[in-house]
Amino acid sequence: MHLPTVTVAACLIALSAAAGLADELGGPYGPDEHTILLMHFDEPGDPADASDRDVYAQNWGAESVDGRFGRALHFNGETDVCVFSEDFTLPPRSTVELWLRIEPGEFLPSRYLLGKPHEWGIALGEPDLLYAGIGLDGEDATIHTRLPQALDDGHWHYLASIYDATSHEYWIYLDGRLVKHQQAGQGDIRRRKYGSLQIGDLEIGPGKEFRGAIDEVRISDLCRARGRETLQLEPPPAPESEPPR
Numbered sequence: 001m002h003l004p005t006v007t008v009a010a011c012l013i014a015l016s017a018a019a020g021l022a023d024e025l026g027g028p029y030g031p032d033e034h035t036i037l038l039m040h041f042d043e044p045g046d047p048a049d050a051s052d053r054d055v056y057a058q059n060w061g062a063e064s065v066d067g068r069f070g071r072a073l074h075f076n077g078e079t080d081v082c083v084f085s086e087d088f089t090l091p092p093r094s095t096v097e098l099w100l101r102i103e104p105g106e107f108l109p110s111r112y113l114l115g116k117p118h119e120w121g122i123a124l125g126e127p128d129l130l131y132a133g134i135g136l137d138g139e140d141a142t143i144h145t146r147l148p149q150a151l152d153d154g155h156w157h158y159l160a161s162i163y164d165a166t167s168h169e170y171w172i173y174l175d176g177r178l179v180k181h182q183q184a185g186q187g188d189i190r191r192r193k194y195g196s197l198q199i200g201d202l203e204i205g206p207g208k209e210f211r212g213a214i215d216e217v218r219i220s221d222l223c224r225a226r227g228r229e230t231l232q233l234e235p236p237p238a239p240e241s242e243p244p245r
């Protein structure tokens, strides 16, 4: 038996299209079958999850500002937070992506960008020092890494944290470049019955709130950039020029 050439070609096209979806990085994204949370932050009021899960979220105080794509949320580092209605646990393989912008002089140390209390989170200890951690039922997976540059420069930066709980590998990408890949943790991801995913804060004590803007948060149930040294990201938008007088 042989398949008609046109059928084989259609299958190859379908496969390449699926691979293209999984490889799409940097945004702005449309949801695909691996997207379990997608926040554009473009709409007024409470932000909407554009993934098929339609996770309900509330914005407690964060201000809408110009974003990397459309609008973004700016968190004041004190009380602003975006809280999600359901327990949100990372799948065994995950990719967490976001864009962030910190103005010069705005940075607050050791602040959480996002995460779930006592389960997982991503934080900046210093403008060029990233902490990421995931609670496992054996030894927690943690990563502390110096970034190639400080992020409090007023520009948008793309950050991706990728973890595989089956091979216990952690990857951190900044602006399309792999900055850290290491073995981390033992065991399966620890499940918590309380607490919700939060963006801009982690509510595990005072002084953990992020000050700066966050846009285009996507969480996926696969390792989208596994093993790649560089990512192809959309170039940043050209700066707005002064209108002619």
Ligand SMILES: [Ca+2]
Pocket (backbone or CB within 6 Å): 040, 041, 042, 067, 068, 069, 070, 071, 072, 215, 216
């Ligand atoms: Ca946006």
